[in-house]
Amino acid sequence: MDYENDPGWQYLRRTREQMVEDHSKPYDMKTYVWVPDEEEGYLQGVIKSTKGDDCVVAMGAGVEKTLKKDILQEMNPPKFEKTEDMSNLTFLNDASVLHNLRARYGCMLIYTYSGLFCVVINPYKRLPIYTDSVARMFMGKRRTEMPPHLFAVSDEAYRNMLQNGENQSMLITGESGAGKTENTKKVIAYFAAVGASQQEGHARIGEEAKPKEKKVVCFFL
Numbered sequence: 001m002d003y004e005n006d007p008g009w010q011y012l013r014r015t016r017e018q019m020v021e022d023h024s025k026p027y028d029m030k031t032y033v034w035v036p037d038e039e040e041g042y043l044q045g046v047i048k049s050t051k052g053d054d055c056v057v058a059m060g061a062g063v064e065k066t067l068k069k070d071i072l073q074e075m076n077p078p079k080f081e082k083t084e085d086m087s088n089l090t091f092l093n094d095a096s097v098l099h100n101l102r103a104r105y106g107c108m109l110i111y112t113y114s115g116l117f118c119v120v121i122n123p124y125k126r127l128p129i130y131t132d133s134v135a136r137m138f139m140g141k142r143r144t145e146m147p148p149h150l151f152a153v154s155d156e157a158y159r160n161m162l163q164n165g166e167n168q169s170m171l172i173t174g175e176s177g178a179g180k181t182e183n184t185k186k187v188i189a190y191f192a193a194v195g196a197s198q199q200e201g202h203a204r205i206g207e208e209a210k211p212k213e214k215k216v217v218c219f220f221l
């Protein structure tokens with residue numbers, strides 16, 4: 001299927017060219033570091049020299065700072081830039097997680113996995129990533145086949161329910177205004193879309209081959 005032509009795809013995955021550009025940024029594992037910053041959280045720096053516990057770090061624009069080594073955090077190689085699953089990161093520190101989420105958000109990629117978790121950042125604008133065509137992309141797909149999305153998590157829960165015959169739970173948590181209600185509504189809409197697509201299937205394949213009926217009942221606490 002030609003996903004890249006869907007208007008929502010640009011908000012789900014970077015193009016090959018964009019990835020190549022991201023992955024070719026300069027980097028040196030020994031000297032590239034994250035430096036804590038009151039306003040920005042962390043800024044990129046390059047260690048110029050080390051003396052005892054202190055380092056001289058170049059911050060760009062000719063600015064150099066002398067800092068304690070132990071406040072610096074390791075930077076990941078550029079092949080992890082805007083990674084879809086942060087459990088892949090070589091260095092899983094605060095700076096790298098924040099940088100990855102911020103870099104993805106800068107491109108309006110609002111969903112990112114961290115292992116089994118899916119982190120969402122509220123875009124505060126309507127993105128075309130909840131359409132029927134996007135929902136259809138995720139139906140029956142493994143999580144690893146597709147970009148991070150709430151639909152992938154929902155589809156996995158739906159399939160687990162059918163295959164194992166067990167109730168499934170999704171925990172949607174975050175501070176006030178984070179988007180819990182919006183995302184919950186999208187989960188319900190996805191289940192409705194999956195149900196509808198199965199019914200279309202019934203019409204085509206007839207009663208004989210009708211799959212076992214399952215009910216999706218959602219409780220919200």
Ligand SMILES: Nc1ncnc2c1ncn2[C@@H]1O[C@H](COP(=O)(O)OP(=O)(O)OP(=O)(O)O)[C@@H](O)[C@H]1O
Pocket residue numbers: 122123124125126127174175176177178179180181182183
């Ligand atoms: N995925 C999204 N796409 C577009 N807008 C969103 C999305 N998620 C949240 N928003 C926007 O942010 C607002 C707040 O989101 P929401 O009501 O879901 O937050 P909440 O976590 O349920 O908050 P509270 O805990 O206070 O009820 C929404 O009214 C909507 O405008």
